[in-house]
Amino acid sequence: MTSIKEVFVDLHEKYNKVMKLLTEDSKLDPDNEPYLSKYSARQMLIGMKANLENLQKNHIESIERSKITGMLGAVNLYLGIVSIDVDEMSTGESYLEKCHEIIKDHLNSSELIMVTLNMYNQFGILWAQRDNEKSKTYLEKAEKLYLDYKKSAVPPVDICDLFNYSFQENNTEIAWKNLAKIHTFTLYYLAQIYGSLKDALKSSIYCHITLQRQLDSNDYDPIDWALNAATLSQFFMEKNGFKQARHHLTASSYILTKYEEELNRISERNETYDAKMEIFNHRSADVARCWVKYGLLLLIKSKERLLNHTDDIDVNCSISSDLSFLNLEDSTVTSRDLKSLKFSSLNIDHYENKITDKFILTMQDARLVFLNMQTWLHKAESYYSLDNFASDHIEIVQDKSQIYLNVAFFEDNPENQAKIHKRRIDLLENVVNNVNPKYYLQYCRQIWFELGQTYSEMLNIKSDRLKESSDRPSAHILTKINHLIERILQKQYQKKFLMILKKLSFKLVFMLVL
Template sequence: MTITKEAFVDLQEKYNKVIKLLEEDSKLDPETEPYLSKYLARQILIGMKANIENLIRTEAADGQDNIKLTAMLGAVYLYLGMVSIDTEEISTGEKHLEKCKETIEKHQEKPEVILITLNMYNQFGILWSQREPGKSKVYLEKAEHLYKKYKAEANVPLDISDLFHANIETYNTETALRNLEKIYTHTLYYLAQIFGAMKEALKSSIYCHITLQRQLQMGDYDPIDWALNAATLSQFFMEQNGFKQAKHHLAASSYILAQYRNELNQITERNEAYDAKMETFKHRSADVARCWAKYGILLLSKSKERLLNHADDIDVNCSMSSDLSKLQITSESSISTEDLQHLDFEGIDVRSYEAQVTDQFILTLEDARKVFINAQQWTTKAQEYYTLDSLASDYIEIVLDQTQLYLNLLFFEDNPENQAKLHKRRVNLLENILDKVNSQYYLHYCRQVWFELGRTYADILDIKTDKLRESDSRPTPQALSKINNLVEKSILHYSNFINSFQDKVTGKLPDKIPEDAEKPFLQAYFHIAALHGRHVTLDKQVQLKNTEASLEHYKFVSDYCDRYGKAKELVAMEYGICKEMVALLPIKIAKLSAS
């Protein structure tokens, strides 16, 4: 017999109340009762389950009504499972999802049930994502294959909300089709996360891109989130040498942000809501600017690495490409060449943003300067938001990026005088940080800066020393003084780095340095040892003092590595030199003492 309209009206009212509780009221729940609305929704769902089961049992429904009631019961179990997962009752959630599966499995491809089925597999994927990613992947791939099969058959689904309508004329086909696509987009998003968790990073990135493309096509996205996700994905592509794809994703990110800015400009009422949106826009625009800067840094760095590895006839001997679509795919790979051919966005024109910087590996100083200038402009833009006064940590990181830009540009510069000038600009940036921040509060960053300054002054020292060595004329006292001054500054900053590990009370260094700092700590000691030998002086007493200081520092590294065997692996080359110097320098000290 046919189910009465009244029965459907009652279920529809309860369903609408559940959706309101889950999608609206739950956002306003107090901190003391974060799941209040979800618990209320669960109580209504339990009542709905009993009503539907009673209808199935007593009304002896058949045909279309039977399938519809089965779908409704499956939907109730689905929501019960989702509520349990959201309220961290995982085992209960799993039981509800299993009941959902059991209820609908004979009808899972029918129009009334397909959306419930796909949602259910997604929820199973979420459920198992933390515990067993492999099992999560199985469920999500079931959803993926089922969606593709359903689409191929060109069937029109019934929306879950329409299941609870008595009047068939009120069914919203457009909404159902849109929700079908939305659920599938979620499937792809979850698969991207699972492939990432399973260390299949490239496959994960492909799914991320497809998710972004679908959101773009459907117009179903938050502009800020979309732009940030596209920019984040670009960082992965550039690390894989996919600079063409990275640039495209950054350009798309900038395009979407520009569109959003235009929308904000159309708002006439400038209230708190507008201010909040504008603040978020500025914040995330600065983040995208930082991603553009990273692009420039990495393009210069990878170009440098490529040239170093292929010094001779690079065009013939180097197969390294900046375009992922040209990546050689092995037969064992889980991705195909076709997957890599479609990592661009349809429906938006981003050519003007792409035109600002190349995606080809750099070969000349002229091209390196273009990339450098572009990246430097982006760091300046990022610093409009990330200032030293408001967000010091981010500001310091941006300055460190700027110093990396100069360091990478240095590789392409052959003129020693220009190299020294670039180093000096790095010094100015780094010393400015030390002048303006409290080393106690920003110790982690100050350590990086001290180490970088030590190395940079040593690099300038190398340039000046080479210049003196190549000159036929006798060095002036001013030139020698400059050499010694560079030595002292390098030692000073390396020493500041080392001393930052001292105990605040005793002033002594720990016997064992934390593992994450062990390598640079020993390298700093090693560099100071070498630097003490680079002072230029005719005073035998000063030479003796410097040589003794060198021995002391070489011996420290040698003894530390002998005491902690793993440290030898961290500084293998330095350790070998230290051993030699510990044996040789006492002889030199003896001669200096005798003279």
């Protein structure tokens, strides 16, 4: 007769095989059988479930009964996870409900706390596709349970140790780390749910907390972390939170720099190294583009702020570049939440101060932003070249042109304004002359339109100078103006150009006749 110990040893071996199938083998499954390993794991779990249910019927010691309850709950949990992963939602829900039924009297026990938290997370994932509010309820249960359990300071039992014959083998340090990791997943899922519920600010706070916890536990992929931090910065800057956006972008660049140092220490330069460097260069260029967007949006928002508040702006304008000063009436977040949007474990103040997070007021301010952006533009263009990534390259050039345009707003000298617009023209004509409109017609139309606007801006500057002068215009000036008109005519792919041109030409002819 098989002893209870032998049964437990067999269950432990099968558990390890299941984990290998789910965490390792499944990544190598062929494209035509993407769930091959997960189906194999499910069959093994079904067998384990039957064995445990048979054991549960026997009159065994209470400590073994508690252990069997934990293992049976865990097996149903994994059956639910596998079913959800292979898109069998109803089956997955049934297994999760069975898991809850088994462990409902021991939800916050040290042996079952990890099973419980994972179960609530899986319910959250399941219901995210059906009912976001219900999904949030499950995830909030997981969040509260974790915080309450942590206060108890009772060492948790890792799920893998449930399948060990003796609890004495439980590694409490690893168990605490794994418990914290489960909670990090809870916060990540809550971030997604709040986003789906249109509470973007709350979602951003949970995203930040997730990133902070990954840093604290030193459990993250540098590339993924940097991209997530940079993506979060885009949300903050669109909300005028340039202080928070700058901090997250700086953190992103800092993590990438540290990762580059790690790559440079690799002595064996093989295909694996080359692949890692390619990914690094690619994602570094993406973060550089986020920095370009930061500078551009800071200039645009500063320009709008000045145009909307022409008198005593410091008194009449309540817009702040720091989200912690946001009006939070009827909001689900607090000022304290917003003030905590900082990675306290990273010493990056020195890097942050290379560019302002305050609204631009003068040309000197704008010039400093412009100069900082040149570094990031160069980095982005170096990777996204016109030959290899034409669409991306064109978009970067368009951003560069818009930076020039918005810097020109802060320039008081008309001659300097004209020079800035001339740079835009050179930039845009260079790229549009080197792409085939047959394949990039949408981009070409956008650039033609912008070129028409830019020539019109220059024509306005020249005509304003003529109006201010009492002297008859020289032949040289008239030649320049005629050239500008000709260039506008060449860009008349949009009706708007013709309307602008007619108005400007009429004004110019009328002025010259006088």
